[in-house]
Amino acid sequence: MIVTNRRQMARLFHDRMNGNYRDDPNERQPGRRPEVVKSYLVDAYGTWSPGEADESPFVSRLAEIVDGSGLGSRFTCEVHPAETGDLATICARMGDRTSTYLHVDAEDPRFWIVHATATGQAADRIVALLVEGSTRINRVLIPVQLLDRVRMLGTCVGLGLDFDRRLFSTHADGNDGSRMGSLKMQQWGHEAGRLLEYMRHEPSFADRTTLSRLQIRCQPDGGDGTAFSVEEIRIDGKLTAKGTWFEGHANMVRTLKGAFSGVVGQLESNHAIQVGSTGDVVTGKALAIDTGRRIEDLDAFTRKVFSGARPFQLWGVPRGGDGLVRVRATDLGLGGRLDFEITPAFIRIYLPSTTSGSTVLRFYANLQRHHDACVRLVNEEEMDVLES
Amino acid sequence: MYSNPDLLATNLLIGMCRGSLGVPRVIRDLGYRDRWVRRCFPGHGPDSVPPVLAMASREARHTVFVEFSRGAKVDARQLARYATVTAAYLRGATNLSREETETYDIAVLGPARHRESLVKGLEESRLRFPLLLLTRAGIVLGANSFSKAALSKVFFPRLEVAWETIPRSWIRFNGNSGVLEVADAVIPEVVARAMKGDTRIAATDLCRSHPLWDILGKPGRDHMNGQVCEALAAATENEFRSHFDLDGEVLVLQRDLAADTPMQRAGWLKRLQQLHAAFLDRLADDRSARAEREFFEEDDAAGQ
Numbered sequence: 124m125i126v127t128n129r130r131q132m133a134r135l136f137h138d139r140m141n142g143n144y145r146d147d148p149n150e151r152q153p154g155r156r157p158e159v160v161k162s163y164l165v166d167a168y169g170t171w172s173p174g175e176a177d178e179s180p181f182v183s184r185l186a187e188i189v190d191g192s193g194l195g196s197r198f199t200c201e202v203h204p205a206e207t208g209d210l211a212t213i214c215a216r217m218g219d220r221t222s223t224y225l226h227v228d229a230e231d232p233r234f235w236i237v238h239a240t241a242t243g244q245a246a247d248r249i250v251a252l253l254v255e256g257s258t259r260i261n262r263v264l265i266p267v268q269l270l271d272r273v274r275m276l277g278t279c280v281g282l283g284l285d286f287d288r289r290l291f292s293t294h295a296d297g298n299d300g301s302r303m304g305s306l307k308m309q310q311w312g313h314e315a316g317r318l319l320e321y322m323r324h325e326p327s328f329a330d331r332t333t334l335s336r337l338q339i340r341c342q343p344d345g346g347d348g349t350a351f352s353v354e355e356i357r358i359d360g361k362l363t364a365k366g367t368w369f370e371g372h373a374n375m376v377r378t379l380k381g382a383f384s385g386v387v388g389q390l391e392s393n394h395a396i397q398v399g400s401t402g403d404v405v406t407g408k409a410l411a412i413d414t415g416r417r418i419e420d421l422d423a424f425t426r427k428v429f430s431g432a433r434p435f436q437l438w439g440v441p442r443g444g445d446g447l448v449r450v451r452a453t454d455l456g457l458g459g460r461l462d463f464e465i466t467p468a469f470i471r472i473y474l475p476s477t478t479s480g481s482t483v484l485r486f487y488a489n490l491q492r493h494h495d496a497c498v499r500l501v502n503e504e505e506m507d508v509l510e511s
Numbered sequence: 512m513y514s515n516p517d518l519l520a521t522n523l524l525i526g527m528c529r530g531s532l533g534v535p536r537v538i539r540d541l542g543y544r545d546r547w548v549r550r551c552f553p554g555h556g557p558d559s560v561p562p563v564l565a566m567a568s569r570e571a572r573h574t575v576f577v578e579f580s581r582g583a584k585v586d587a588r589q590l591a592r593y594a595t596v597t598a599a600y601l602r603g604a605t606n607l608s609r610e611e612t613e614t615y616d617i618a619v620l621g622p623a624r625h626r627e628s629l630v631k632g633l634e635e636s637r638l639r640f641p642l643l644l645l646t647r648a649g650i651v652l653g654a655n656s657f658s659k660a661a662l663s664k665v666f667f668p669r670l671e672v673a674w675e676t677i678p679r680s681w682i683r684f685n686g687n688s689g690v691l692e693v694a695d696a697v698i699p700e701v702v703a704r705a706m707k708g709d710t711r712i713a714a715t716d717l718c719r720s721h722p723l724w725d726i727l728g729k730p731g732r733d734h735m736n737g738q739v740c741e742a743l744a745a746a747t748e749n750e751f752r753s754h755f756d757l758d759g760e761v762l763v764l765q766r767d768l769a770a771d772t773p774m775q776r777a778g779w780l781k782r783l784q785q786l787h788a789a790f791l792d793r794l795a796d797d798r799s800a801r802a803e804r805e806f807f808e809e810d811d812a813a814g815q
Binding site for chain 2: 169258259398403430431444452455471473475501502
């Protein structure tokens with residue numbers, strides 16, 4: 124269904140969550156069950172030009188992206204602007220099948236939220252097609268510390284851990300000989316949070332307890348329990364909501380977006396390398412990753428990370444020797460450029476002012492998931508960037 | 512890895528001022544921060560000489576201007592220019608603050624293997640500028656001292672530096688860089704622009720991504736533009752000839768990535784990665800790449 128403003132969009136999703144299809148005769152079917160609302164956080168760095176007077180309207184930029192994307196090439200797509208200039212509906216249809224609707228909210232012109240009620244896999248596929256083929260927008264990857272922040276916003280009723288070091292393993296079986304190469308676990312119930320804390324403090328598990336998804340139950344202050352949402356929040360910036368309370372989901376999306384954009388803003392304002400306002404200072408404070416577990420094989424590590432493939436999406440040619448490998452890299456996700464210097468114990472990152480800070484967070488979150496859950500992103504004072 | 516020892520030292524000093532992980536923090540702890548000073552000398556416009564790297568500290572009320580000596584001799588004319596600088600001039604002509612210019616030094620930085628000739632050059636100039644020598648083990652104060660004893664102490668007996676892991680990316684290439692350093696920096700920039708759908712990329716656009724571009728005067732910019740054109744020519748004439756053309760000072764990509772499917776694009780990027788590695792390997796065989804290794808040769812006896 125095409126929406127014309129945010130109020131209508133909120134009502135639509137509220138109705139879908141509650142199994143109410145009164146506004147849409149095409150969707151009205153007897154016995155139809157309530158739907159799950161899905162929202163995806165997207166970095167629109169490549170469309171974002173703060174302060175530029177000739178910036179084209181959001182809807183034109185979105186239409187260009189759709190045209191050049193995998194979505195535009197496989198589906199018949201129409202982009203319908205809402206009354207406000209920062210909201211639009213993409214109506215995508217393949218052949219005679221039912222249309223799928225994506226609602227793209229660019230209230231924050233830098234970080235868009237894409238909402239959908241299509242079934243989980245279909246929505247995932249359509250959003251993947253939308254960002255594919257364009258370096259103007261990309262899905263985000265969320266560091267564990269930010270998931271921990273939103274964990275406190277409700278009652279944690281489930282979580283998933285996903286750590287997989289086999290990506291870097293040089294052993295045929297994917298394990299490193301002495302320690303477990305992967306750890307995947309799902310835990311449901313109110314004790315999930317306690318179990319996570321226990322594992323984080325247990326030395327034999329600490330470096331593998333990478334939180335990858337959370338389930339949080341939220342309800343309004345003083346509510347009687349009839350209005351609630353159960354949120355599932357994933358490391359890849361996808362949030363799904365079941366329950367009866369869309370506003371709870373909208374709050375969760377806003378909070379996660381705010382936390383993520385806050386860290387990205389901090390990276391871009393403190394660490395991006397550029398000429399300062401006085402003209403004689405090249406600004407950009409040092410930024411590094413303490414790798415925790417040492418990188419034993421720099422050659423294999425850098426070849427994997429900078430191959431251009433997912434999950435890192437970084438392209439480059441590693442140069443150097445045993446002590447330090449330097450890579451002038453290109454981010455294939457958002458088209459920016461950045462430099463890395465990689466030693467067994469730490470990685471220096473140089474972020475140009477023309478590259479999105481979320482590229483750094485994607486690299487960092489991937490290390491949390493594939494190298495060591497305890498890697499630290501540190502600033503020039505060797506303080507944790509994500510805890511300041 | 513590098514043809515250019517003064518770039519190595521520049522990145523080390525910047526890294527020490529900015530808190531790069533893995534390098535000594537003592538200079539940063541004294542409050543020194545890196546600055547680029549354009550109008551350093553009375554009677555010279557900002558375009559007439561390249562910007563000078565300085566380390567300025569409000570806390571220490573002190574600025575150190577760094578003069579790199581690549582060879583065995585000091586640049587007597589350049590040192591004589593520094594001798595004309597006064598605190599009042601610096602306050603008026605640069606963005607350095609009153610506190611930062613209360614005292615200042617000009618440090619000559621050179622390879623330890625040229626210690627004798629550098630000391631002699633300084634003596635002949637009658638200028639008592641501190642001489643910092645780069646040795647395999649770190650940096651030592653080879654002659655004279657800073658006006659701030661605390662800074663002199665930093666280099667006694669030496670400021671230990673693990674050269675293998677020093678920062679190398681604050682400034683990716685400078686005016687003395689060979690084709691290898693320039694190409695290493697520029698080709699990834701080309702790929703980034705290709706990913707955004709650009710098919711014609713001007714050399715000056717690539718220069719603009721250099722952090723010092725805005726600080727350089729016209730001669731410096733022309734020189735950098737020339738360096739980038741030379742690197743692009745080396746690429747288009749050899750490894751990348753079936754992918755790039757050079758139209759004057761504009762690089763022309765022979766395919767439009769925006770029109771490619773993700774699969775086609777991935778294939779192109781893989782191929783480009785192999786070509787770029789081969790390109791850099793070939794350039795690294797050039798004579799200039801030996802300079803870094805030679806920089807520290809025979810320095811142990813001289814610098815210890």
